[in-house]
Amino acid sequence: xxxxxxxxxxxxxxxxxxxxxxxxxxxxxxxxxxxxxxxxxxxxxxxxxxxxxxxxxxxxxxxxxxxxxxxxxxxxxxxxxxxxxxxxxxxxxxxxxxxxxxxxxxxxxxxxxxxxxxxxxxxxxxxxxxxxxxxxxxxxxxxxxxxxxxxxxxxxxxxxxxxxxxxxxxxxxxxxxxxxxxxxxxxxxxxxxxxxxxxxxxxxxxxxxxxxxxxxxxxxxxxxxxxxxxxxxxxxxxxxxxxxxxxxxxxxxxx
Numbered sequence: 708x709x710x711x712x713x714x715x716x717x718x719x720x721x722x723x724x725x726x727x728x729x730x731x732x733x734x735x736x737x738x739x740x741x742x743x744x745x746x747x748x749x750x751x752x753x754x755x756x757x758x759x760x761x762x763x764x765x766x767x768x769x770x771x772x773x774x775x776x777x778x779x780x781x782x783x784x785x786x787x788x789x790x791x792x793x794x795x796x797x798x799x800x801x802x803x804x805x806x807x808x809x810x811x812x813x814x815x816x817x818x819x820x821x822x823x824x825x826x827x828x829x830x831x832x833x834x835x836x837x838x839x840x841x842x843x844x845x846x847x848x849x850x851x852x853x854x855x856x857x858x859x860x861x862x863x864x865x866x867x868x869x870x871x872x873x874x875x876x877x878x879x880x881x882x883x884x885x886x887x888x889x890x891x892x893x894x895x896x897x898x899x900x901x902x903x904x905x906x907x908x909x910x911x912x913x914x915x916x917x918x919x920x921x922x923x924x925x926x927x928x929x930x931x932x933x934x935x936x937x938x939x940x941x942x943x944x945x946x947x948x949x950x951x952x953x954x955x956x957x958x959x960x961x962x
Contacts, residue, residue, distance in 0.1 A: 711854065711861050715756070719860050720851040722754030727847055730823055733793050740792040743822050744775050747790050750822070751776070756865035767812075774808040784814050785868055791821045806830060806838045816873065818863065823847055827863060827873075837936060841873070886941040889932040892923055894945065 711719065726746070733746060744765070752759040757778055767777035767787065776788040789805035791797060797819055809817035809830045817838075819826045826843040830836065842859065849856040862873045891897055895916065901923075902914050924933060932938060 711857055712866060715861065715864065715866050716857065718756065719754065719857045719864075722750070722860070723846075723849050723851040723857075726750055726754060727849070730793070730847060733822065737794045738792065740775075740790060740795075743793045744790045746793075746822050747788065747820060748776065751778070751788075754860060755863060762865070769808050769812050772808075774805075774812075780865070780868060784812060786816050786818055786863070787812060787814050788818045788820065791819075793822045795821055797821060797824050797826060802826070802828070802838075806836075809838075810836050816863075831940075833940075885932050886935075886937040887945070889928050890938065890941045890945050892928065893920060893933075894949065898923075 726749075729746060729749075733743070738746075748759055748763055748765070751757045751763050757763050762778060762780055764777040764779055765775065766773045767775075769787075774787045775790040777784060778786040778788070787805070787809050789801065789808060791801055801819055805817045805819040806828060809815075809828070810832070815830055817828045817830060819828070823846050824843065825846060827841045829839045829841050831838060842862075844856075844859045849859070851857070861867055867873060898916050898919050902916060902919055905914055905919075906912055
């Protein structure tokens, strides 16, 4: 959880209170997409802290099409924001549209919103290009008294951009997903720890790492956790980390 600066917290609290009222009225009137864009633009300014005359661009051009809003800081693109009408449910087609806009513009972060529902995506530029839903929230259910709720706003506020807070939050979420944990369970160090525990419980029974790995792979973990793009991505990250730790240990021994 990020520490919200003292000068930022009052703005978030005031913004939640004000725009919950605004959004409820807009929802009751079932306003169209253009009017929803106007409200979201005001939220970007009054809640998230962006200068709507300098840092918020509307109808951002991307390869002969346009994304509703873009956040640019010192001419550098930070977010693309695709807005739908307030009464419209956010569907898979909308997500694909928003992510396509992001990947075609080379930006890492995309937000899809109807003013009430907010979904924050990280684009992964691999082959093929993929995306992660980092988190989502319902603005109408946020409590101005709960720091965890305010953090959901702070992660995409202007003040957090230079601190990599959103990236750190994304990595934290990744480390707790089932694919990541599944691959960690199959590393030699974890398998060895499990084997030692089993030996203590079962009076020194001899267990080979390969046998233990086979049981965990085939009988403990679900196939979907160990196969597919997300599993491969988790395995690559863990392998990369373990290699870096080995290099670090070797370097320390040689010094």
